[in-house]
Amino acid sequence: MRSVVNYQTDLLRTFVSVVDLGAFTKAGDALGRTQPAISLQMKRLEELVGAPIIKQVGRSLLLTSEGEMLLSYAREILRLNDEAASYFNRSKIAGVLRVGLPNDYAVAFLQGVITEYTREHPGISLELYCGWSGEILDRLRADELDLAVAMTDHERAQYLSRSWIERPVWAAAETAVFDPAIGVPLAAHPEGCAYRARMIQALDTARIRWRVAYTGPGISGLQNAVMNGLGVSALTRYTMLPGMRVLDPAEGFPPLAEIRVGLFYKHPRLSDAGIRLVNHIVARLDEAGISSDPGRGKVELQHQ
Known part of the structure; x- marks a missing residue:
C-alpha cells in the first residue's frame, strides 16, 4: 500500500x-x-x-x-x-463582519454576493467600506477589516487567498459617437485608479490624444457621465448599464490591459461567520465562471 x-x-x-x-x-x-x-x-x-x-x-x-x-x-x-x-455545527451565525470593496465593485457583482449572504443570515451585521485598493489593504493589515476585495499587481501578495482577472472594456453611451482621430474625452476616477491608468496607457501607446472631461471618486457618478455622453470610460461587464455600449478596436479604441483582483483575509482572525462568507464568495465566483487561482503569499515576516 x-x-x-x-x-x-x-x-x-x-x-x-x-x-x-x-x-x-x-x-x-x-x-x-x-x-x-x-x-x-x-x-x-x-x-x-x-x-x-x-x-x-x-x-x-x-x-x-x-x-x-x-x-x-x-x-x-x-x-x-x-x-x-461550520456545516455540521449548525449554531446560529451572528456578529459583525467588516468588508472592504474597491469603489468599482461597490454597486457591482460582489456587493450583491455579500448582501445575499447577509440576507440568508440575519444575525450578521454587515459593515461595508468602499475605497481605493491600497487603502482597503492598509485597513486589513491594521485589523480594521475582516476581509477585503482589492486590485493587486502581484500574483503573490500578503493575505491573498484567491485572485482572478478582470478585462476592462471601453464604455460609451449607446447613441454617443467618438472619433479617436480628433481626441477622446475621458470619464475617470481620480489619479491612482487602476482603470484610469490603463485608459491613459492604452491611448498613449496608440498615440491617441485624450483629455479628462469628468473626474469623480464614485462609480455612480462615472456611470452617469458616460450615460450623458460626457466621455468614455473603462468599466467591467458588471458595471455596464442598459443604454451603454462597448467600443471596440474597429472604432479605433485600443484594448485595455487586464486587472488582477484578489480576495484577501487573515485566516486566524476570521470568525465562523467570516469563514462562511469566504466560502460563499468562492462558490459564487465559481458559479459565475470567473476563473480563479489560489494565491501564493510571498511575504516578509517579523520574528518576535
Whole structure:
C-alpha cells in the first residue's frame, strides 16, 4: 500500500497564522500556544514537507519556494476544513463582519454576493467600506477589516487567498459617437485608479490624444457621465448599464490591459461567520465562471 503523508490541520493552521499575523508570538497568542510550541509545530511541518518552508535572513523570516507553495495549499485545505466544521455545527451565525470593496465593485457583482449572504443570515451585521485598493489593504493589515476585495499587481501578495482577472472594456453611451482621430474625452476616477491608468496607457501607446472631461471618486457618478455622453470610460461587464455600449478596436479604441483582483483575509482572525462568507464568495465566483487561482503569499515576516 502506498504511504500517505497527512498534513494535520493544526500544523497548517499554525503555519498560516504565522504568515498572516507576521510573527511566531502573535500566532501563539491567536492560537493559545506558547512560542516554543509554535516553533515545534513549524519544525514538524517542515519534516513532513521534507524541506525548509521558512528561512531566516538577518532579523526577518522569509518563505522559501516550498513555503510559498505550501501556503496556497494550506489556505485551501483550512477553508474546506472550516466549511465542513461550520456545516455540521449548525449554531446560529451572528456578529459583525467588516468588508472592504474597491469603489468599482461597490454597486457591482460582489456587493450583491455579500448582501445575499447577509440576507440568508440575519444575525450578521454587515459593515461595508468602499475605497481605493491600497487603502482597503492598509485597513486589513491594521485589523480594521475582516476581509477585503482589492486590485493587486502581484500574483503573490500578503493575505491573498484567491485572485482572478478582470478585462476592462471601453464604455460609451449607446447613441454617443467618438472619433479617436480628433481626441477622446475621458470619464475617470481620480489619479491612482487602476482603470484610469490603463485608459491613459492604452491611448498613449496608440498615440491617441485624450483629455479628462469628468473626474469623480464614485462609480455612480462615472456611470452617469458616460450615460450623458460626457466621455468614455473603462468599466467591467458588471458595471455596464442598459443604454451603454462597448467600443471596440474597429472604432479605433485600443484594448485595455487586464486587472488582477484578489480576495484577501487573515485566516486566524476570521470568525465562523467570516469563514462562511469566504466560502460563499468562492462558490459564487465559481458559479459565475470567473476563473480563479489560489494565491501564493510571498511575504516578509517579523520574528518576535
